[in-house]
Structures are given as structure tokens and as C-alpha cells.
Amino acid sequence: MTQTIAKSLAVAVLVMGHFAGVARAKDPLLSWNDGTTKKSITDFVAKVTTEGSPDFVKPAERIAVFDNDGTLWAEQPMYFQFLFALDRVKALAPQHPEWKDQEPFASLLKGDVKGALAGGQKAMLEIIMATHAGMTTEEFAKTVNEWIATARHPLTKRPYTEMVYQPMLELLAYLRANGFKTFIVSGGGVEFMRPWVETVYGIPPEQVVGSSGVVKFESAGGKAVLMKEAKVEFIDDGPGKPVGINRFIGRRPIMAFGNSDGDLQMLQYTTAGGPAEGSPADGSGSPRFALIVHHTDAEREFAYDRQSHIGKLDKALDEAAAKGWTVVDMRQDWKQVFPSK
Amino acid sequence: MTQTIAKSLAVAVLVMGHFAGVARAKDPLLSWNDGTTKKSITDFVAKVTTEGSPDFVKPAERIAVFDNDGTLWAEQPMYFQFLFALDRVKALAPQHPEWKDQEPFASLLKGDVKGALAGGQKAMLEIIMATHAGMTTEEFAKTVNEWIATARHPLTKRPYTEMVYQPMLELLAYLRANGFKTFIVSGGGVEFMRPWVETVYGIPPEQVVGSSGVVKFESAGGKAVLMKEAKVEFIDDGPGKPVGINRFIGRRPIMAFGNSDGDLQMLQYTTAGGPAEGSPADGSGSPRFALIVHHTDAEREFAYDRQSHIGKLDKALDEAAAKGWTVVDMRQDWKQVFPSK
Numbered sequence A, B: 001m002t003q004t005i006a007k008s009l010a011v012a013v014l015v016m017g018h019f020a021g022v023a024r025a026k027d028p029l030l031s032w033n034d035g036t037t038k039k040s041i042t043d044f045v046a047k048v049t050t051e052g053s054p055d056f057v058k059p060a061e062r063i064a065v066f067d068n069d070g071t072l073w074a075e076q077p078m079y080f081q082f083l084f085a086l087d088r089v090k091a092l093a094p095q096h097p098e099w100k101d102q103e104p105f106a107s108l109l110k111g112d113v114k115g116a117l118a119g120g121q122k123a124m125l126e127i128i129m130a131t132h133a134g135m136t137t138e139e140f141a142k143t144v145n146e147w148i149a150t151a152r153h154p155l156t157k158r159p160y161t162e163m164v165y166q167p168m169l170e171l172l173a174y175l176r177a178n179g180f181k182t183f184i185v186s187g188g189g190v191e192f193m194r195p196w197v198e199t200v201y202g203i204p205p206e207q208v209v210g211s212s213g214v215v216k217f218e219s220a221g222g223k224a225v226l227m228k229e230a231k232v233e234f235i236d237d238g239p240g241k242p243v244g245i246n247r248f249i250g251r252r253p254i255m256a257f258g259n260s261d262g263d264l265q266m267l268q269y270t271t272a273g274g275p276a277e278g279s280p281a282d283g284s285g286s287p288r289f290a291l292i293v294h295h296t297d298a299e300r301e302f303a304y305d306r307q308s309h310i311g312k313l314d315k316a317l318d319e320a321a322a323k324g325w326t327v328v329d330m331r332q333d334w335k336q337v338f339p340s341k
Helices: A002-027 A034-047 A081-095 A095-102 A105-111 A113-132 A135-149 A166-177 A192-203 A240-248 A261-271 A316-323 B002-025 B036-049 B079-097 B097-101 B105-109 B113-132 B137-150 B166-177 B190-201 B239-249 B259-270 B315-323
Strands: A061-066 A181-189 A206-221 A223-234 A255-256 A289-294 A326-329 B065-066 B183-188 B208-219 B223-234 B254-258 B287-296 B326-329
Touching: A034 A166, A034 A289, A034 A326, A061 A166, A081 A095, A081 A105, A081 A113, A081 A135, A095 A105, A105 A113, A113 A223, A135 A192, A166 A255, A166 B223, A181 A192, A181 A240, A192 A206, A206 A240, A206 B239, A206 B259, A223 A316, A240 A261, A240 B208, A255 A261, A261 A289, A261 B208, A261 B223, A261 B239, A289 A316, A316 A326, B036 B166, B036 B287, B036 B326, B065 B166, B079 B097, B079 B105, B079 B113, B079 B137, B079 B315, B097 B105, B097 B223, B105 B113, B113 B223, B137 B190, B137 B223, B166 B183, B166 B254, B183 B190, B183 B239, B190 B208, B190 B326, B208 B239, B239 B259, B254 B259, B259 B287, B259 B315, B287 B315, B315 B326
Parallel strands: A061 A181, A061 A255, A181 A206, A255 A289, A289 A326, B065 B183, B065 B254, B183 B208, B254 B287, B287 B326
Antiparallel strands: A206 A223, B208 B223
């Protein structure tokens, strides 16, 4: 190696160092207003990532779990997966002439969603099953991908993939940059989320925990496929969330993020952990963090909590106050809600 | 930066390059004899990792799934998890005086395993349930860890964590070094494997798919725990393996490794995949790889296949021949079976 090359290398190293400095200086949580909420996050991350700190957690144990509906993306006026199902009912109606006289489909096809849902949970389940079963897992993923690429939110007219919260996207990236492994733990269908979450959130399909239907292996003529059946297998909501976390992840998370009473048990399970593996034996280090996104911004998003049918936040809000969990006041804490167009 | 520092840097870069060269030159599959078996693996890995190759697969899609019993570690004279259960029956017997007159426990406590198993699958399930339920997931993990640290294989007297196959350890590391994400997909209990697989195989708990029992969330006095119940939830064997892969991983693997008929559907599902995402649209690139470990080495390990009660390999061996899957002849293909002491 000549001295000239050596010099160039030295310059390259200097330049790279300079850019690294710039990256460090830039606020990774740019859409969060400064204040106690933001500080509670950055303080926690600092203490679990500082080697030698009594709260240091080794990277393998830095598991962070996120609810999806109402935590990473919006959930009003209805869960987006349910809006997907409604679109599918319309698309599949020509193949189901019997739906014209059969509830909840008859009402739906007349555009009467409220009438269709008069049948309560049973009606909702029928709609989900009619639109989420009877095809292979790969065919279903294709349908989801086509919908997510073309459908628009009924109020904002933006693609659903733009109805995600910019501050939460930054938070996901910030945690990963600090050695965390980020998971979705959602009441939504796992097969509905997996096709698009990697692109939108940077979370690969194998890090998505969700509700699921039964699938059955079928092998005929060399084509080995999995057929989706009209039968619920697992509801990843409420007490199902810690069960799902245990089933899929197998470790107790150290950070959990939710927005409704359906997340309460996940937050309890996360914060009730014993000392994280790798923390000192004296018990000082058992750092756990829970956060609730409180929808307080009727202007930029939606304002709802204790009385809402969707994303009801009541018991978990009381428990957050009692236990000192972080509560995001969307109106106060977020500079920006959705990504810029 | 002075010129001296620049020179030191240049030297450092040269030295690092030298070590990288050495690492490349060293065979990562040292315990595999050269031949068609080894070559089928390295050829496949080369083609899916060579950018511009029609068979190139982007890293996110490089999913490799491994059976555990008989593929990563031994499974004779009995599945090791069953040997764990037998040890637990002995340890728990003082708390269960009724077992003295109750099969299958009575026979077991007299040391008559064969008599205990006369009750067939029902007896086996009773033994598993009696030893794997009635405690929290964390208490169970602790029990497994204590056992794995102290128990010895009945024939070799080595710890079970040394009854793993050295060539497969090298293969796991080799695949990961080539951008693969490695998963276990085993008929064994997921909660039995997770406590130790990270140390032994370098596979984190969240990349383990296995059979499971029902767990229930319980929250009392601020202690949020998951209780293991005596009820089977999921059997990750045979047609359950593709179902488990879909449930936990959500992508079709491109490489699968097994050793018995219980792995057949996993191998079928893996090899029947359409073009991997990221491969060219002309259909040329749909590279899939299946491998079966054939236990042919009575001297260094055990020799068994079509007639064996444990790890029966019959239909899958025929299908491997018909479809050109790689079959490892342990006696011929492996320089070494277990790690050196």
C-alpha cells in the first residue's frame, strides 16, 4: 500500500467519523415534543444500554412489543382490517348470490354497516370468516397486498399505510438502533399484517404476533399449501396478549406499548417481570417500561377513550396513573401525527 | 490526524484484511467430508447468495428450518425430553404418594419404563402432563435449566448439550454467516427447548417453533404470570410442522433439515414453494433445498431408519430419493459426530 492510499484511507475514516457525529447529533425522535413523556423514553433507553449501569440489559433481552391498532396506526372510524373485510364482501358478492337474503351480508351489501353489526360479535365474526377463509395463505397475502396498495381511508382518503403515526415510526427505528428487537403484538389478524408490516414498520413477518384462524396442510400433485379454514384458532387480545408473547417470543419483554384496555394484560405482564436475564444479581436491575398512547387530538386525529367502542381506554388509563406508566397525550406530546405527504 | 496515525491505520486495515482472508480460507464445514453431500449444501448457498445470480435470494427471505431430535441432537435410546420427564417423575414422587398405585407412574417408579409405556400414547401424555404443568412458565424454565446442566445421557454419560451434532453446529453457523435466519421447528416442547438452545445452537428463543401446552395468564398482587396447564395446545409434528412454520415465521423457508417421517410435510412445504420473493420474474429463481440426516452410524452414534419407533425414517427416505433431496449418510459424510470433549 502506498502512502497516498494510506492518506486517502485516513481521510475516509475522518469523513465517516464526521457523518457518524452528524447522525448522533440529529434527534432520532424529531416528531416528539420535548418534555417528560419523551424524556421517560430516552432515559429508559439510556439506562438499559449503558454498560456498567445497574440497569444494563444485554441486547438479546431488549424485547419491545407494540400493539398495532391505535398504537402504530389509526383505528377509527373502524378497525382497518374490518374495512378490508367489508371491501372483500363487496368483491366476493357475485360469487355468493345467497348473501342478498342473509345477514349480516344483506345489510352490508346495501351499505348499512350499522345494521349488519346489530348482530354483535357473531355478525362480525361471520364477516371475518367469510372473507378470510377458503383460500391458501399465499392467496390471502396477495389479496391483502392488493388492497393495501389501492384502498383509501374513508375520511382522510390517504392510503392506510400512511395512517401510521410518524412519532411511533421514529420510536421503532430508535429502539432498533439501540439494539432492541421490535415485535407487533396485536389483536388483529397475523396474516392480515404480515404482508405489509416489513415495508411500513421495518418489522419482519416473523416478529408479528396476532390473532389467527386455523390453517390446514394440503399436499396434492406436488403443490404443498396451507388452506385457511373458517375457524378461530387464537385471539391475541387482553389476557391473550401475554399468552401470545410467551408462545411466539418466549421471553418477557422489557418495553411494551399499547393504547387500550386490550393491552392492559400485556403491560402488566411486561412490567411485572423479575430481573431481566443479564442484570446484576443484587436485584437492582429490573428495568421495565410501559407506555399508553392516549388519543386526545380531535383535530389532527381522533379523541376517544373511556366511552369508545373501538380502542376503549378505561381500566388501563387508571392503572397507568397508579403505576406511573408513561401516557402519551397525542395533542401535547406529538409535533406531527401522520407522516408528511 | 498526523501522518504516523494515518500509517498505523493503513497497517491496521492491512492486518484486518489478512485475518479476513484467513477466515475465508478456513473451511466452515470442517466436520463434513468432501463429496456430493457437502457440495450440494455449499453449491446451494453459493447460488442464493451471489448477487446477480438468477437464484439470488435477498437476506430477509433466507429462512432455514431445522428439526431438533435426531437432526441437531441425538434422540436415542429415547427422546431426551422424555428422559427429562422420567427424571421429573422421580423428583416429584414424594409429593404424589398416589403414584405408587397408579399407572404409568407406578411402573416408572419401579424403574420399569417399558411397562409404563405399555399404556401407549395415553401413558406418555400423562407423564408429560404431570411433569410439564402446574407451574409458571418461568418456574418450568428454571427446572429445565437445572436438569440440562446436571443430567447425563444414559449410554454416553455426557451432558445432553454435548449430544449435539458437530457438523450441524457448523452448518448453523455457516448459514448464519451467509445471511440466513435459522429456526428450530421441532415436535419437542417449545418451553423445553427455549431455555438452552441459544447457548447450544446460537438460536434465540423467539426462533424456536415447537409443540406447546395451554398457558393461562394470571395476575394477583402485582405478579403477572403464565401458568402451564395440563392441556395440549399444539403438536408441531408431521402436517403440524408447516402449520407451525406459517404460524410463527409467516414465510415459506428456502432450506429445511430433518431426519424422520415427522419432517416429511415440512420438507414438502419448503420445496414446493413458488419463486422466493425477490427472485426474478422469469421463474428461473425458485431455489429450495431439503436435507435428511440418515442415521447410519452404529459405531459412533446409532443406526436406525424404517423400523425404528423413535425417529422412523421410511416414507421421507423414499421421497428424498424420488425428488433428489440431499441425504446425509452419517457414517460416510461426517468426519466427526459429537463435539470433541
